[in-house]
Amino acid sequence: xxxxxxxxxxxxxxxxxxxxxxxxxxxxxxxxxxxxxxxxxxxxxxxxxxxxxxxxxxxxxxxxxxxxxxxxxxxxxxxxxxxxxxxxxxxxxxxxxxxxxxxxxxxxxxxxxxxxxxxxxxxxxxxxxxxxxxxxxxxxxxxxxxxxxxxxxxxxxxxxxxxxxxxxxxxxxxxxxxxxxxxxxxxxxxxxxxxxxxxxxxxxxxxxxxxxxxxxxxxxxxxxxxxxxxxxxxxxxxxxxxxxxxxxxxxxxxxxxxxxxxxxxxxxxxxxxxxxxxxxxxxxxxxxxxxxxxxxxxxxxxxxxxxxxxxxxxxxxxxxxxxxxxxxxxxxxxxxxxx
Amino acid sequence: xxxxxxxxxxxxxxxxxxxxxxxxxxxxxxxxxxxxxxxxxxxxxxxxxxxxxxxxxxxxxxxxxxxxxxxxxxxxxxxxxxxxxxxxxxxxxxxxxxxxxxxxxxxxxxxxxxxxxxxxxxxxxxxxxxxxxxxxxxxxxxxxxxxxxxxxxxxxxxxxxxxxxxxxxxxxxxxxxxxxxxxxxxxxxxxxxxxxxxxxxxxxxxxxxxxxxxxxxxxxxxxxxxxxxxxxxxxxxxxxxxxxxxxxxxxxxxxxxxxxxxxxxxxxxxxxxxxxxxxxxxxxxxxxxxxxxxxxxxxxxxxxxxxxxxxxxxxxxxxxxxxxxxxxxxxxxxxxxxxxxxxxxxxxxxxxxxxxxxxxxxxxxxxxxxxxxxxxxxxxxxxxxx
Amino acid sequence: xxxxxxxxxxxxxxxxxxxxxxxxxxxxxxxxxxxxxxxxxxxxxxxxxxxxxxxxxxxxxxxxxxxxxxxxxxxxxxxxxxxxxxxxxxxxxxxxxxxxxxxxxxxxxxxxxxxxxxxxxxxxxxxxxxxxxxxxxxxxxxxxxxxxxxxxxxxxxxxxxxxxxxxxxxxxxxxxxxxxxxxxxxxxxxxxxxxxxxxxxxxxxxxxxxxxxxxxxxxxxxxxxxxxxxxxxxxxxxxxxxx
Numbered sequence: 001x002x003x004x005x006x007x008x009x010x011x012x013x014x015x016x017x018x019x020x021x022x023x024x025x026x027x028x029x030x031x032x033x034x035x036x037x038x039x040x041x042x043x044x045x046x047x048x049x050x051x052x053x054x055x056x057x058x059x060x061x062x063x064x065x066x067x068x069x070x071x072x073x074x075x076x077x078x079x080x081x082x083x084x085x086x087x088x089x090x091x092x093x094x095x096x097x098x099x100x101x102x103x104x105x106x107x108x109x110x111x112x113x114x115x116x117x118x119x120x121x122x123x124x125x126x127x128x129x130x131x132x133x134x135x136x137x138x139x140x141x142x143x144x145x146x147x148x149x150x151x152x153x154x155x156x157x158x159x160x161x162x163x164x165x166x167x168x169x170x171x172x173x174x175x176x177x178x179x180x181x182x183x184x185x186x187x188x189x190x191x192x193x194x195x196x197x198x199x200x201x202x203x204x205x206x207x208x209x210x211x212x213x214x215x216x217x218x219x220x221x222x223x224x225x226x227x228x229x230x231x232x233x234x235x236x237x238x239x240x241x242x243x244x245x246x247x248x249x250x251x252x253x254x255x256x257x258x259x260x261x262x263x264x265x266x267x268x269x270x271x272x273x274x275x276x277x278x279x280x281x282x283x284x285x286x287x288x289x290x291x292x293x294x295x296x297x298x299x300x301x302x303x304x305x306x307x308x309x310x311x312x313x314x315x316x317x318x319x320x321x322x323x324x325x326x327x328x329x330x331x332x333x334x335x336x337x338x339x
Numbered sequence: 340x341x342x343x344x345x346x347x348x349x350x351x352x353x354x355x356x357x358x359x360x361x362x363x364x365x366x367x368x369x370x371x372x373x374x375x376x377x378x379x380x381x382x383x384x385x386x387x388x389x390x391x392x393x394x395x396x397x398x399x400x401x402x403x404x405x406x407x408x409x410x411x412x413x414x415x416x417x418x419x420x421x422x423x424x425x426x427x428x429x430x431x432x433x434x435x436x437x438x439x440x441x442x443x444x445x446x447x448x449x450x451x452x453x454x455x456x457x458x459x460x461x462x463x464x465x466x467x468x469x470x471x472x473x474x475x476x477x478x479x480x481x482x483x484x485x486x487x488x489x490x491x492x493x494x495x496x497x498x499x500x501x502x503x504x505x506x507x508x509x510x511x512x513x514x515x516x517x518x519x520x521x522x523x524x525x526x527x528x529x530x531x532x533x534x535x536x537x538x539x540x541x542x543x544x545x546x547x548x549x550x551x552x553x554x555x556x557x558x559x560x561x562x563x564x565x566x567x568x569x570x571x572x573x574x575x576x577x578x579x580x581x582x583x584x585x586x587x588x589x590x591x592x593x594x595x596x597x598x599x600x601x602x603x604x605x606x607x608x609x610x611x612x613x614x615x616x617x618x619x620x621x622x623x624x625x626x627x628x629x630x631x632x633x634x635x636x637x638x639x640x641x642x643x644x645x646x647x648x649x650x651x652x653x654x655x656x657x658x659x660x661x662x663x664x665x666x667x668x669x670x671x672x673x674x675x676x677x678x679x680x681x682x683x684x685x686x687x688x689x690x691x692x693x694x695x696x697x698x699x700x701x702x703x704x705x706x707x708x709x710x711x712x713x714x715x716x717x718x719x720x721x722x723x724x725x
Numbered sequence: 726x727x728x729x730x731x732x733x734x735x736x737x738x739x740x741x742x743x744x745x746x747x748x749x750x751x752x753x754x755x756x757x758x759x760x761x762x763x764x765x766x767x768x769x770x771x772x773x774x775x776x777x778x779x780x781x782x783x784x785x786x787x788x789x790x791x792x793x794x795x796x797x798x799x800x801x802x803x804x805x806x807x808x809x810x811x812x813x814x815x816x817x818x819x820x821x822x823x824x825x826x827x828x829x830x831x832x833x834x835x836x837x838x839x840x841x842x843x844x845x846x847x848x849x850x851x852x853x854x855x856x857x858x859x860x861x862x863x864x865x866x867x868x869x870x871x872x873x874x875x876x877x878x879x880x881x882x883x884x885x886x887x888x889x890x891x892x893x894x895x896x897x898x899x900x901x902x903x904x905x906x907x908x909x910x911x912x913x914x915x916x917x918x919x920x921x922x923x924x925x926x927x928x929x930x931x932x933x934x935x936x937x938x939x940x941x942x943x944x945x946x947x948x949x950x951x952x953x954x955x956x957x958x959x960x961x962x963x964x965x966x967x968x
Contacts, residue, residue, distance in 0.1 A: 047435035051427065156512060156541065164513040164542065165448040166422065168455055182460075208832050211821075215829050218818040225778055225812075226881055227804035227834040257455040260422045260448050299427065302417045306378055309417070334861060335822035 025337050028285055028329070036191050046183040051299065053187035055292045056194045057252040062275045062287035063201055064245040069273075070281030070333070071205050072237050073217025075140040077269055078147030079245060084263030085119060085150060086112035086246030087253035091167035092160060105171045109250045116246025117239045119146070124235030144266060151265035166260025173254050186255060193251070194288070197244060201284055204240070206338060213237050217282075278320055280327025283337060289328060370405075370665055371412045372397065372652070373432030375443035375453060380420025382445045384596050388641040389468060389648050390415050391634050393442055396652035398633075406656045407663075418444055425449040429456040433463045439665040440655060442466045442648060447515055454480055464667045466655070468647030470592065470612065472518040473693065476723035479667045481674060481692045483647035483654075487519035488526075489698055489717035490591040490611045495523070495530050497700065497712070498609060502587030503560025504532040507553060509573070512539040516565035519591065522720075523563065535559050542568050547576035554582045561587025570597070574604035596641045598708060608703045609711070614645035614683055615701050617708040626682030647694075650681040654688060684715055693719035728792060729755045731885055731918035737776055737786035746772045747783070748942040754885070759911055759919045761933030761950070763926065765962070768939040770922045771813050774887050777920075778810045779803045790885065805834060809883035813890050813922075815870045817877065819863040823854050826862055826873055830880035841880045852876040852906065867894030868903075875906065884917045886910065891921065892928055900928060907932045926954065938962070 036056075040049050065079050089112040093103045103111075127142050154161045161167065172181040173189065180189040204210045212233050215223040224230045253259040262268060272291070279290025297316060301309035324330060331337065374393055377386030397411050405411060414436055416428035425444055432438045433456070441457050441464065444450060450467050457465040458477045465480045473486035498506070506527060510516025516539065524534055536557040538550060550573060554562065566573055570593065577583040588608035593601060595616050601608075616627060616639060626646070631638050640646060654677045659665055662673035671692075678687045684697025697715045701708035734752040738745065747769045754760045762770050775781040777788060779800035788795050795803060818826050827849060831841040849855045852872035857865070865873060871891055878886070888907075892900040910916050923929050929936055930950045937947040940962045946953045953959055 045435055047431055050430070050434075054427075152541075165451050168451055211825060211829060211832065214821055214825070215818050218820060219816050221780075222812065222816040222818070223829070224801050225780075225804050225810055226830055226878070227801055229801050229835070256423065256426050256452075257460065258422060258426065258452045260452075262422055302419065302424075303428075303431075306415060306417055310379060334820065335825060335859065338825075 023336075023339060025285070025332055025339065028332065032285065032288070033195070036195070040184060040187060049187045050183045052292075053190035054252065054255065055295045056187070056190040057248050057255075058272075058275075058295060059288040059291040060190075060194045060197045060248045061245055061252075062272055062279070062291040063197060063284050064241040064248070065272050065276050066281060066284055066287045067201055067205065067213075068238055068241045070276060070283065070287070071210070071217065072213045072234065074234060074238065076143045076238075077140045077273070078143030078145070078150075078266070079241075079272060080266075080268035081143070081147045081150050081264050082116040082120060082242040082245040083249030083272075084253070084259065084265075084268060086116040086250045087259045087263060088112075088154060088161065088167070089115045090250045090254065091169055091259050094169065094171045095167055096160075105174065105254065108171075109247065112250045113243050113246045116249075117243040120239045120242030121235060124231070124238045128231035128234045144269070147264060147266050147269045151261045154261040154264060162260070164261065166258055166263075168258050169254050169256075171254060173251060181255065189251070193248065197248070198284060198288070201244075205284070209233060209236065274317070276327075278317065278327055280324075280329035280331075280333060283327070283329045283332040285332060286327045286329035369410045369412045370440075370659070371414060371436065371438040372440045372442060372655075373436060373438035374413060374415040375418045375425060375428050375432065375441060375449075376415060377420040377445050377449075378415075378417040382420045385445045385469065385641055386418070386420075386443075388596075388639070388645060389443060389445065391630065391638065392468075392640055392645060392648035393652055395630055395633055396649045400652060400656050406659050414438060418449060420446065420449075422446075422448055422452045425452045426456050429453045430460075433457055433461045438463075440464045440466060440670075442468065442651065445469050447471045450475070462667055464670060466648075466651045468651055472515040473719065473721050474518065476691070476721070476725065478725055479671045481651070481671075481688065481694075482719075483651045483686075483694050485591075485611075485613050485696070485698060486693055486719045486721060487522040487591070488720035489696070491519070491523050491526055492720075493698060493714035493717060494589065494591070494609070494611045494700065495526050495532065498561055498563070498587065498589045499530055499532050501561075501609070502589075505535045505558070505560040506532055506589075507535055507557055507559035507562045508537040509550060509553075509562050510537075510539050510565045511542045511567060513542060515567075519565050520563075540566070540573075544569060545572070547573050551576055551580045551582065554586065555580070559586070561589055564588070564590040565592055566590075567592050567597075571601045571604065574601060578604055594641050594645070595639050595708070598703065602703055602706060605703045609700060610703075610708070611698050611700045611714075613647065613696055613698060614640060615699055615708050615710065616640075617701050617710045618683055618699055618713070619710065620683070622680070622682045646681055646683055650679050650686050650694075650696075653679050653681075654686070684713065687716075689719060689721070690725065691719060691721035691723035692725065693721045693723070695719060730789070731756050731758075731791060732777065732920075733787075733789040734773070734776070735787045735789070737773070737783045737788070739772065739776060739781060739783045739785075745942050747776065750786070750939075750942070750944055752937060752944065752947075754918045754920060756917050757911075758935065759907065759921060759933050761929035761936035762920055762922045762939065763924065763929055763936060764939035764945075767941070769942040770939055771889055772942075773939065774810055774889055774920065774922065777803075777885075777887060778808055801834075804881060804883075805838075807882065807884035808887070809878035809881050809885070810887040811871070811874045811878055811889055811891060813893075815867070815874050815893075817862045817865070817870050817873045820861060822859055822861055823849070823865070823873060824858040826877050827858075827880055830877035839882065841882055844880060848876045848880055851879075851909070853902070868896065868899035871895065871903070872906070879910070879916075882915060884915070886916050886919045887922075888919065889922045890924070892923065892925060900925075904928065904931045926950075 039052055043049050061083050068074050068076050090108040093101060093108040095102055127139050155164050180186050212228055216230060220230050275290035275294055276287040278294055280286025298313055301312055305312060374390050376390045377383055394413060397413055401410050418425040418428050432441055444453050454465055454477060457463045458480050468483045470484040508520045510520055527534055536553050538553045554577060588605055590610050593610050594612055630640055657677050658670050658673040662669040674688050675690050678685060686694050686696040689695050695716055695718050697713055698717045700712045702711050730753050732754040734750055737747050737750040739747045764770050772781060776783050827845045831845050833840045849858055854873060892903050921932055935948055936950050936953050938945040938953055938959050945962055946956045946959050
């Protein structure tokens, strides 16, 4: 992937406009970066910083869903299977005592990422290729089933998966002597990961395969008859997304200190869809903002309005969709926003 | 237009960030207690009761001059019957709101998460008040709900005398039922009973044919159950198979709020828990009246946490006054050995950080529970040396 | 065996349910030829094209492209071998820009594959969509969509170009432009042969050398446009006398 060059050239024949022409996306990116840097200073409270760091990892998760759904048109109803599934692998590998186990954190994370990628590969092979090639609603159902079954499996896994109680982590987020488990160090880790993931995914969606992904969203048959191996491309995008989701999910749950069956289940898979819709599908930035804002809203309201906060969150969601049908950042989803 | 939209959004984001960071430090004078309770989601009934019981006790303490002259403030956070929310709110209470004590949660998965966040990560005090499987052994963690041994030890002889020696163990497939039955088996054998079968079904099952077969094949005198989610359908399945009639019922989880759902199928069923509204001692009646005066005549202190949270607050007050500080480890040390005359009997904090307390036994008759017996000073029998 | 045939269909039959969409069809297109393909609705024209590109698998017969039997070659690989189809219902990528549409046709189909990205500007000019390159495809009118799709598939560098109703939804002026486009392609050295499916016999006459008439899945006639038009069985088919 590192050798892929972005292929969209700046516009040659764009109609002349008055004044300085700012690219919308650049502006939003700058504002976003600025906020990321400024946030710890504004917040002050180290718990609030820690919590924001958590939201940044959830935002990265939302981006992985956007790549598959917003850009690729593959409605994924089970992405928590990758996000939480990798975390489970890490938990098991770092807590079980058996021969070469327990492993240290980072090798376990690497294996977790591979596991998530492998699961995605299998789902892709099953639903995109051969006789059982499925599309649209059917793919969503398969992913839903995987998420649902995985939650059941984790619940029934006895002493291996901790059953309903899940697994408590005893490793911490550390790189050498640096303890990145909580507060400002954690926030910085999360921010770096989010920014790196964002720019990495941006490169992907503007490069060759990213464009094919967009085409597949519109019309798979047309793409196939241009000479692309559509099933392989879809599977590749799913695997990439799952691997990144697994990486981010592993760190997220180590930070939480515990991973339990809800981490891979349908509720978690559905919640992330809400963030993506709210923020704007096919924009990358939208889902980031959607994830952060909605989590912030939920956390503060559930503290202030005990019992009724759910209703308020619901009302806010409906209001946003009414005024911004394509999401808050829907205006970035066209070709302009892709540059 | 676009630019305006973006500026609006940036401003909104900044405002939201600022609002989020508004956790100002608490004043040093009052003592603050944080409650992590499920106020939404499947555990709403229990979470609400936990919050109410704690607040009832805190109001009493405050009216009585507070703890060492200091008033007690309460912050309740809704953990939404969700482990992730539990971690978040527990950390918030300890790290941002800087409470002196955390009380809650309900579920044992949330308990694991809360213990990790409160006790292991931050060395703060956590009081768990729900009936659970036991086994938690941490320096600043205390449990006030019932644990299996104290519910089961006085229970088995009664069940055996009432129904017979042959017992089928029926549980949901997770740690609470499994550990409870592990503890139950030697007790049953000591009493001359016989475990004829042991069956586990998923927490929310729809198909009970395995259970029906087990009852049919093993022909127990009574069924000993710990199946908290879909108990009514399980009993219904047995009834449909004609196996419910004549089968004795004993359980350690069906509290007052859960009874209406099963009462028709559970006539003659025995239950042991620390609290029932059927307990009619003057102290228990007074407690219930105060509870309902505060929270409405339909409010019920439910199951283990009905009085657990209440006595926990009073014990905390005693420990803080004895230790002369709210510092977690000092309070933890002072907690051990504290006794309190609660609404349902005298309780004592054991060195294992679990509670020796009175366990009450009821039987389902007509449309409610009838108190059959009370077993004072039941030892939690927890293996925990701190 | 050197032959001047770019495409050869021999005895192609295909059934949909109990219905014979194509019945022992023989169809040959030679190098340098623009072949018209006409017939009433349901005659099997689009089905024939779909058999060529691999969207439909025939029940019998062989498909020979540049001397090679491609029966077992999957659709995407046929496209890479040099067969391109403009769909009957014009299919462009609605939410992508015109430029992005073109690039999908031009860019390498796999890592290290051939690229025609340097030709995008030329093709944009060829189909007359240069000034609109930044616009989103959904904004295009019917006629422009056809040209966009033609440009897109052209950029895959096809040897055999199949156009399924390239003037549908076009005004007379637009149709003429399309005819010119086809003419220019005929004289280019990359496209070796074309098949144009149309209802409009005058358009066919304008662009084709020879024409094949399909009726109910069978080849009714094949030859020079005037000959075919004079053929009584063809006239009868169009007037409904043949069953």
